[in-house]
């Protein structure tokens with residue numbers, strides 16, 4: 395059996411590599427090279443990742459399989475959230491599993507880590523934005539009790555796209 399671990403991480407290189415690779419695998423076929431390059435240069439630069447890691451209101455979790463980084467998640471509370479939300483909310487801003495590791499429960503493991511952290515911090519809800527056409531991710535989130543509460547714009551390079559806003563309650567006890 396492979397050894398699967400989910401842990402907090404502040405490793406800039408690991409998080410950046412996972413960020414660029416998973417973003418490319420998920421969106422390259424659907425967007426122009428220019429828009430992809432611009433997003434990666436602006437939003438996934440080592441400096442930007444370093445800044446995000448240093449933010450006390452953000453946390454990164456990395457999933458490893460036999461020690462190999464396979465996916466990651468970024469969560470935000472307080473002012474780090476990408477929308478103004480009340481104090482009892484936590485955002486799952488990014489959750490990405492490398493293609494070869496999908497459908498092995500890693501996404502579920504990271505999502506459980508988000509619920510555990512939210513519960514430990516007294517948060518009562520988790521929210522996130524997901525591209526309106528990302529059907530697999532929407533199916534995954536519904537499985538965790540997320541329902542749509544609205545929508546917001548997401549700018550990829552020069553392209554303005556629509557994200558669905560989804561939210562789930564954090565049960566007081568697992």
Ligand SMILES: CC(C)(COP(=O)(O)OP(=O)(O)OC[C@H]1O[C@@H](n2cnc3c(N)ncnc32)[C@H](O)[C@@H]1OP(=O)(O)O)[C@@H](O)C(=O)NCCC(=O)NCCS
Pocket residue numbers: 416420488489490491492495496497498499500501502503523524525528529530531533534535537
């Ligand atoms: C969405 C994502 C995070 C799910 O992670 P994963 O590790 O593949 O998912 P899991 O193996 O933990 O799946 C848990 C459950 O979610 C649901 N699910 C996961 N992928 C699904 C898919 N492609 N279609 C339908 N349901 C899906 C299933 O109910 C699954 O349980 P099952 O395998 O027992 O049927 C992953 O597919 C991913 O990284 N996608 C690309 C990046 C992305 O779109 N991220 C979200 C951006 S907002």
